Each structure stands twice: as structure tokens, then as C-alpha cells.
Amino acid sequence: MAISTEKKQEIFEQIRAFNNKKFSRKITIAEQYYFVEDDVAEDCSNFVKFLVEQKKVNFSKSNVVDMAFGSGNLTSHIVLDNISDFSKITFNDKNKEANTKLFEKFDTGKAELTQFDFLNKSEWNYKSTFDIAILNPLIGGGLENHKVDFKDKDPIISNKTIKDYLGLDKSFSVKQIDDESKILITAEGKKVGEAKESLKNIEIFNYYDVFAKTDKSKEWGSHTDNVKFRQTLNKILKPKGTIIFFGEEKYFNSLFADFNTVFEYSQEGSKKIFIASKNGSKKTIIKYKKEKGKFIIDDGKTDDVEQVDINITDIESSIGEALNKISDIKISETS
Incomplete structure (x- = not known):
């Protein structure tokens, strides 16, 4: 009524x-x-x-x-x-x-x-x-x-796992804790600075908070509002x-x-x-x-x-390959 x-x-x-x-x-x-x-x-x-x-x-x-x-x-x-x-x-x-x-x-x-x-x-x-x-x-x-x-930072939304999205190697392990909407990434055998560089400062991935640590460090990250x-x-x-x-x-x-x-x-x-x-x-x-x-x-x-997954590591790799190809090109002088 x-x-x-x-x-x-x-x-x-x-x-x-x-x-x-x-x-x-x-x-x-x-x-x-x-x-x-x-x-x-x-x-x-x-x-x-x-x-x-x-x-x-x-x-x-x-x-x-x-x-x-x-x-x-x-x-x-x-x-x-x-x-x-x-x-x-x-x-x-x-x-x-x-x-x-x-x-x-x-x-x-x-x-x-x-x-x-x-x-x-x-x-x-x-x-x-x-x-x-x-x-x-x-x-x-x-x-x-x-x-x-x-x-007010845009989150990352992707159909990929965070490991695939970032192109992480086998030294990184990922644990997803659904009750807390938390992703914990552990970097084995890496220094904190190296791990942070690989993780690209990602804070939120598919509305999960991203935490990380090395095998010798404490966790870093935060539970966001x-x-x-x-x-x-x-x-x-x-x-x-x-x-x-x-x-x-x-x-x-x-x-x-x-x-x-x-x-x-x-x-x-x-x-x-x-x-x-x-x-x-x-x-x-x-x-x-x-x-x-x-x-x-x-x-x-x-x-x-268009909803496109962007893999940061792949982009960096592609740029590197392109630069290498350019450096291999020989320019001949013509008269």
C-alpha cells in the first residue's frame, strides 16, 4: 500500500x-x-x-x-x-x-x-x-x-590472482583470509625494500587489504575503512x-x-x-x-x-624488451 x-x-x-x-x-x-x-x-x-x-x-x-x-x-x-x-x-x-x-x-x-x-x-x-x-x-x-x-585512491579490480597480476615468482607465497578480507604476501629470502618494490605499493586488491612480510620481518599493511x-x-x-x-x-x-x-x-x-x-x-x-x-x-x-587487467611487471618487461631491440638496430649512413 x-x-x-x-x-x-x-x-x-x-x-x-x-x-x-x-x-x-x-x-x-x-x-x-x-x-x-x-x-x-x-x-x-x-x-x-x-x-x-x-x-x-x-x-x-x-x-x-x-x-x-x-x-x-x-x-x-x-x-x-x-x-x-x-x-x-x-x-x-x-x-x-x-x-x-x-x-x-x-x-x-x-x-x-x-x-x-x-x-x-x-x-x-x-x-x-x-x-x-x-x-x-x-x-x-x-x-x-x-x-x-x-x-580516495582507486582500488585494483582484477580477475587475476594478485600473484599473477604482479607477476610474482615462486619466492612469494599468498594467503587469502576471507573473514578479514585480507591478503597476506610472504617474500622468502628477500629484504623488505626488495619485497616492497615487487608489490608496487598496492594497498587494496579486489577489496581485500594487502599485507606483506618477509620471512625475517613483521607484517606491514593496514585494515582500511x-x-x-x-x-x-x-x-x-x-x-x-x-x-x-x-x-x-x-x-x-x-x-x-x-x-x-x-x-x-x-x-x-x-x-x-x-x-x-x-x-x-x-x-x-x-x-x-x-x-x-x-x-x-x-x-x-x-x-x-573497457575492463582490462593491467600487469605492471609485464609492462615493465615489454618496455625493457623494446629498448633492447632499439639498441640492436644499426643505422647506416647514406650519401
Whole structure:
């Protein structure tokens, strides 16, 4: 049963009142904590509506989770304006500053509040998974009890093993620890500097953190927030599910590099909204902008990105062979 227009307006009014509360004499709660304002939420919602109308996406009867909902403005507009038959919305946020009263405005069974850490997969004990996961993470700003430290470096996504990808010889052994999303590489008979040179400073491979050691050294490497987040996402999102991400492009690229169908809309400023899934056979990024109130493909083009495994060692070897061939060429003088 669809939520009535009156109920929708009641929900939006609750969010508006929450966002407009004074944090101090000069700023509101929304300004202090970077919560999404009405005009931004409505613009993002209109982009989703456009994709639905163009049959680019189908969100009918979706089970939705907002992994860090803040005020709830973004998700409430996206879902209530575009998915009349949604199954349920789970509003999750670890932060005590979030709009925890919002879910009470929904009809029984249509919304719930959780306060899980999206960097800790063990807290998310669900029998069913979600069709849509929405994320608008706070990278900076005023929240104190749950900041995240996402790396903005693109991860390596490959169909090869890390050993084949790097072209490592038999002196390197690899152990994959799935529960921790960790890869441990051991270099036998090598110095730390030699091992690091062979590993090319890779930190994240297929959303596994890369650790390494020699047979005589301690491990080096770190458990990144990127991989912790992906552990949770992989646990709760259906294999063909959709991610809706609102934030900076560099963080989208670092968190969702393996999502191969992407619809992107650039608003003013550095933030964009991305609707992405793994439903394509190749990586396709369709970029949109708004012109005269209408969404159009940016510059009239679509980016089809060929997914190619790049082996750094092979490239270096090929360059070396080419240079050797050049040095062997004899140039004769002619008169």
C-alpha cells in the first residue's frame, strides 16, 4: 500500500523541522552536520525519477537501507517520490545526532531505525538482504562519534590472482583470509625494500587489504575503512542490488570500482549522485547534467570503459624488451 500524500508531507515536514533546529545562534543542525537540505534532496530525487521514467532502473517493491541517514532527507525523497510500492526503509546511523524520530512517522512495518556501524559487518545480522543501499557518508564536518577515513585512491579490480597480476615468482607465497578480507604476501629470502618494490605499493586488491612480510620481518599493511565498508556492503546488498551514492567522485571511485553500470549526475559543487549496479557485461558510465530544467547526457556521450587487467611487471618487461631491440638496430649512413 502506497503512502498517502498527507503522510508524505508529514514526513517531509518532520525532516525540515529537524534540519532547521538551531545548533547555535548562527547555524542550524543541518549546517553543522552537513545534513542534506531540501533543494538538494529534491534535485537528487528528480534524477532518480528521470531514470525510472526512462526505464534505466526498476526499483519496484525494493527493500531499502540508508547506511548513514543523518536527517533522512535524501532517502525519504528518493523513495517516497519514486517508489510507491517500496517494501521497507531501514534508517541506519551510528551517530546520536541523527534524526532518530523520523521512522516513527511511517506506517507500521514500512520503516525501522538501526544504529549499526557500517564499518563493522558483524553488527549487521539480517536474514534478508537489501535491493538498494544508499550512502551519503560524512567525510568531514561536525560529527564527533563516528568519522570515517575513506582513502580516495582507486582500488585494483582484477580477475587475476594478485600473484599473477604482479607477476610474482615462486619466492612469494599468498594467503587469502576471507573473514578479514585480507591478503597476506610472504617474500622468502628477500629484504623488505626488495619485497616492497615487487608489490608496487598496492594497498587494496579486489577489496581485500594487502599485507606483506618477509620471512625475517613483521607484517606491514593496514585494515582500511574502504574494505571494512565493503565487507558490510557485500554482506547486506543483493548481488544485483543498486547503490545510490551522494558525495565526491573520488570516494565513489574508491568504494565502488567494481560496479559496472553507473548513472551519474553532477550538481553544483563537488558532490554528485551516482546510481550504480553490477548488471552490465562491461563498464558503462552515463553522465548527465541539467539544462533548462531537463536531464540530458553530458556532452552527448557515454563512457564505455573497457575492463582490462593491467600487469605492471609485464609492462615493465615489454618496455625493457623494446629498448633492447632499439639498441640492436644499426643505422647506416647514406650519401
